[in-house]
Amino acid sequence: MADLFGDDPVQPSSPTTAENAPLADRLRPARLEDVVGQEHLTGPDGAIGRMVAAGKLSSIILWGPPGTGKTTIARLLADAVGMRFVPVSAVFSGVADLKKIFAAAREHARLGQRTLLFVDEIHRFNRSQQDGFLPYVEDGTITLIGATTENPSFELNAALLSRAQVLILRRLDAAALERLLERAEALMDRPLPVDAAAREALIASADGDGRFLLNQAETLFSVRIDAPLDPAGLSALLHRRMAVYDKDREGHYNLISALHKSLRGSDPQAALYYLARMLVAGEEPLYVLRRIVRFAVEDIGLADPQALVQALAAKDAYDFLGSPEGELAIVQACLYCATAPKSNAAYAAQKASWKAARETGSLMPPPNILNAPTKLMKQIGYGEGYSYDHDAPEGFSGDNYWPEEMTPQVFYAPTDRGFEKRIAERIAWWDELRKGKNK
Known part of the structure; x- marks a missing residue:
């Protein structure tokens, strides 16, 4: 089935739509201006609207959630600029299929017929397969329209992205989804058998996916319902849509x-x-x-x-x-x-101290804080002059613990929030004691 919004495997559409075709197929827009929810692209000031007005189409990557119109837009673009439309799915096509398409496109080009190659789920092609498009895009054999639900920055080759314009489709908002329901009701010549609250719940359940919404509406039209459903009745009849979420995407x-x-x-x-x-x-x-x-x-x-x-x-x-x-x-x-009160002082202290350690990692600590387990180490001054803090007034000696070649640094600067406020007070007190002892 050729879907209304462009995320199922795509096959060439027939010239007419059969009466028993799915509702989403029968409601496929015939003009770009009929595509709902993507006016920022298809309107007169949008990227697609400007391309159509100029009659010149560049290669495009259509990036957006499921059910937002990617396939529909590609088909209508081909019609709008008079190009031959060839759809393939990266799920079911391989290198051999693409070679045949490229060869046919060259033959049509010799006859003056340009080819728009629409690749659904283009991110499913591996890197080398994506590279295979480059020479045919560059020499004009094809104009490539790729559709993806995944971030092109992560899933597509930089070389391919540099030759195509990435256009972002938005998830359909409540107003756009309502327009789809109104079109469905006009085609079926009867209202949906739901009350106002259930209608809102139906739209919310679509999660921005127009194709899903129309499939749900088709189910409602196909069963006998004596009285309009409320939200509870709607939920009991229709399957709940699972959230779109790929744990590796x-x-x-x-x-x-x-x-x-x-x-x-x-x-x-x-x-x-x-x-x-x-x-x-x-x-x-x-x-x-x-x-x-x-x-x-x-x-x-x-x-x-x-x-x-x-x-x-x-x-x-x-x-x-x-x-x-x-x-x-x-x-x-x-x-x-x-x-909880927030502070990134420890995080900042880690980064600053790690940086200092990398830059000064060969400096020796001062001799007075070094252990002297051997006679030789005592003779050369290890441990000499060390002050045991517990024997000092206030339990604080105020000694210098930094390498002699390094001035004392401040890595940790506690905030005045939460427990760190008390820590800051302690550090300030120790600083004052240290200044008094070093006078």
Whole structure:
């Protein structure tokens, strides 16, 4: 089936749409201006709108979530500029298929017919296969339109990206999805059998995917429903859409980044949302726990030393209880970290001290703080003049512990937040004592 929004394996479409074709196919737009939700690209001032107005099409990578119109746009682009449209899927095609397409495109070019090659799921081609497009794009044998749901920066060769313009399709918002439902109702000549609240729930369940929404609407039109469904009735009839989430893809990194930054920004509500997004979608709980432990030392540190204790306790609790009971411990650690005072002073101190160690790593500590286990070491001054702090007033000797060739440095600068405020007061007190002893 040639889909409305461009993320299923693509086959050439027939000139007419059969009456028994899926609803999404029957509602396929016939003009670029009928594509919903992508007006930033297809409008007069958009990149695609300008290309069509000029009658000249460059190679493009269409990047966007499932069900947002990638295949539809490619087909309509070919029609708009009078090009031959050849669709392939990277899932089902190989080098031999591409060679035949390139050879046919050259023959058509000799007859004055340009070819638009649409490659669905282009990120599924490996690097060498992607390189195979380059000479045919460069010499104009084909104009390449690639569709991908994955970040092109990670999945496509730099050489291929340099020869194509990346255009980003947006997930369909509620207004765009509502327009699709209205078109479906006009085609079916009857309203959907749902009440207003259920209609909102239906749109929300699509998660920005227009094809999914129309498939759900088709199910509603196909069954006998005596009275409009409320949200509970709708949920009982339709299957729930699973969240789009690939644990080895960009969505994985986007959500863990959102969780970390929500914690750093002391927003427990947003942090819980992103935590739920990951766990509900099937993320490994220990992966999330590792990030929370890292957060506790990177972004809280000594502002609240209990944050690390809480994070590690959550890991132990989850190991002991498993899912789903152990997930409450993850929630507790998430909330503790989100609401704790924040400081990256320890993190900054680590980076600064590591840098100094790399630059001055051969300097000897001062002799007075070196052990002298042998007679020779005592004779050359190891340990001579060392002050035992516990014997000094206030338990503080004020000795110099830095290499003689190095001036004392400040790596750790505690904040005035949480427990670090008390640490800062201690350090300031020791500094004053040290100044008094060195006068």
